[in-house]
Amino acid sequence: MEQKENPCPHTGVLNIIDPEYTAHPQPAYARVLANHRVAKSIAMHSPILSRYEDVVFALRHPEIFSSEMDMQVLLGTKRPMIPQQIDPPRQTRYRKILDLRFSRPRMQALEPELRRHAQQLIDGFVERGECEFDQEFAVPLPCAAFLTLMGLPQEELDLFLELKNGIIRPPVDPMDMIAATEFRMKTGERIYAYFEKAIADRRARPQDDMVTYLTTVDFDGRPLSDEEILDICYLLLLGGLDTVTATLGCSMAYLASNPEQRRKLVAKPELIPNAVEELLRWETPVSLVPRVLKQNVTIGDVELREGALVNILLGAANVDPAEFPDAMNVDFERENNRHISFGAGAHRCLGSHLARMELRAALEEWHKRIPEYQIKPGAVPNVSPGIREQLYLPLVWSA
Amino acid sequence: MGVTVKLDHAKCVGHGRCYELAPEVFGEDERGHCTILVECVPPEHEKAALIAAANCPEDAIKLARS
Ligand code: HEM
Ligand code: SF4
Numbered sequence: 001m002e003q004k005e006n007p008c009p010h011t012g013v014l015n016i017i018d019p020e021y022t023a024h025p026q027p028a029y030a031r032v033l034a035n036h037r038v039a040k041s042i043a044m045h046s047p048i049l050s051r052y053e054d055v056v057f058a059l060r061h062p063e064i065f066s067s068e069m070d071m072q073v074l075l076g077t078k079r080p081m082i083p084q085q086i087d088p089p090r091q092t093r094y095r096k097i098l099d100l101r102f103s104r105p106r107m108q109a110l111e112p113e114l115r116r117h118a119q120q121l122i123d124g125f126v127e128r129g130e131c132e133f134d135q136e137f138a139v140p141l142p143c144a145a146f147l148t149l150m151g152l153p154q155e156e157l158d159l160f161l162e163l164k165n166g167i168i169r170p171p172v173d174p175m176d177m178i179a180a181t182e183f184r185m186k187t188g189e190r191i192y193a194y195f196e197k198a199i200a201d202r203r204a205r206p207q208d209d210m211v212t213y214l215t216t217v218d219f220d221g222r223p224l225s226d227e228e229i230l231d232i233c234y235l236l237l238l239g240g241l242d243t244v245t246a247t248l249g250c251s252m253a254y255l256a257s258n259p260e261q262r263r264k265l266v267a268k269p270e271l272i273p274n275a276v277e278e279l280l281r282w283e284t285p286v287s288l289v290p291r292v293l294k295q296n297v298t299i300g301d302v303e304l305r306e307g308a309l310v311n312i313l314l315g316a317a318n319v320d321p322a323e324f325p326d327a328m329n330v331d332f333e334r335e336n337n338r339h340i341s342f343g344a345g346a347h348r349c350l351g352s353h354l355a356r357m358e359l360r361a362a363l364e365e366w367h368k369r370i371p372e373y374q375i376k377p378g379a380v381p382n383v384s385p386g387i388r389e390q391l392y393l394p395l396v397w398s399a
Numbered sequence: 400m401g402v403t404v405k406l407d408h409a410k411c412v413g414h415g416r417c418y419e420l421a422p423e424v425f426g427e428d429e430r431g432h433c434t435i436l437v438e439c440v441p442p443e444h445e446k447a448a449l450i451a452a453a454n455c456p457e458d459a460i461k462l463a464r465s
Pocket of ligand 1: 067085091095239247286290341342346347348354356
């Protein structure tokens with residue numbers, strides 16, 4: 001059957017919501033890299049950067065490629081989220097206090113509980129011989145870790161998922177932008193209200209958790225205001241849940257479809273940390289990040305204008321043959337892997353140490369218990385655009 | 400003859416690849432940014448130091464053979 005080419009070879013327009021692309025974007029990335037130094041997104045034809053060199057340049061030059069943009073329509077926010085939607089040097093001051101709480105040793109302390117939780121989830125379905133991986137594993141595991149990190153009660157898991165989904169996938173007709181925006185703004189109000197209560201509560205009854213830390217930390221000689229704390233918590237809610245869920249789903253979909261690769265990990269579990277990096281590179285679950293131009297800039301022979309929205313296609317940069325030898329080959333023993341799945345430059349993912357711990361522990365626990373599995377025959381993948389979550393991933397094995 | 404490591408502090412943003420891949424050579428400060436534990440790398444850790452440098456997404460680590 002003939003297929004419409006993506007990106008369009010004549011216009012360089014990339015359809016970033018095409019289901020075939022969201023499920024397997026790498027061939028399209030390769031075509032963009034080969035033919036279109038500045039491609040265009042199907043959304044408003046905004047420019048796309050894809051070469052590793054251009055992407056890293058953009059991420060390291062926030063004075064040109066700014067993160068300060070109004071995303072209220074898409075995120076339900078009243079103010080910019082901290083630190084993602086503000087630029088250095090102000091952003092760096094917030095990172096200084098946040099980095100301390102997301103350091104590797106602090107995240108490693110959460111590992112035993114996370115492993116126990118992974119085992120419990122597996123116990124729940126191992127004898128059934130099948131599960132729907134997204135809902136039964138990839139969603140609950142990182143959410144529980146997030147609640148522990150924040151010091152919020154586990155009973156609020158469902159509420160959290162409802163709030164996060166209300167922003168990311170509002171339950172309205174996908175074509176009805178006005179209804180979606182209204183729903184997001186209402187959900188945003190609920191998120192602010194929820195954390196306002198948590199902040200007031202921790203001010204009255206301090207505990208050893210993230211919210212208490214934010215109420216007490218010294219920020220350049222003053223405490224953070226309630227608004228600042230809200231703008232941080234809002235971001236943690238949106239940034240800390242979906243991303244790990246999406247990475248778990250993409251990694252397992254790959255391993256389920258490539259048994260010879262999976263068997264390498266089962267035979268040599270010490271390969272898992274490196275495999276996690278290679279799967280992050282190959283799948284790039286956060287496939288694209290936005291920036292807005294603060295000055296005119298020329299990329300190749302294309303001039304981009306101040307004020308333009310630019311899509312930074314991390315996924316394409318991660319398969320750029322100019323940076324990665326044998327880029328289209330997934331190699332769990334790859335030695336040089338400067339992938340940028342956690343971004344680069346000032347906004348490098350705050351949660352990367354947490355995410356790496358979760359991914360390694362989850363893959364280890366899973367493959368100890370369920371080494372052989374496959375995607376249920378006939379199942380059609382359903383992967384969301386942007387943050388590539390496998391929304392429906394039925395796995396089967398012999399119990 | 401040996402390998403020496405240099406860190407460009409202005410580039411490091413704390414990906415942490417270096418101190419995971421070569422813990423004998425690189426450490427972390429309390430923010431998770433890189434610190435150099437041994438400037439002159441003993442031969443048995445040379446390979447690890449090379450791999451660490453090749454995995455730093457910020458290109459913040461330079462190795463030199465002296
Ligand atoms: C595998 C999972 C994850 C991936 C792939 C991922 C990816 C990313 C990327 C690409 C960025 C850069 C965004 C930009 O430059 O505009 C980022 C930033 C961020 N991430 Fe993650 N992330 C993950 C997990 C987490 C977790 C678990 C948390 C928190 C609990 C988190 C919190 C953040 C925050 C707060 C920022 C903004 C940092 C700043 O702007 O200074 N992420 N993440
Ligand atoms: S890998 Fe590079 S950016 Fe990351 S901590 Fe080490 S030196 Fe810094």
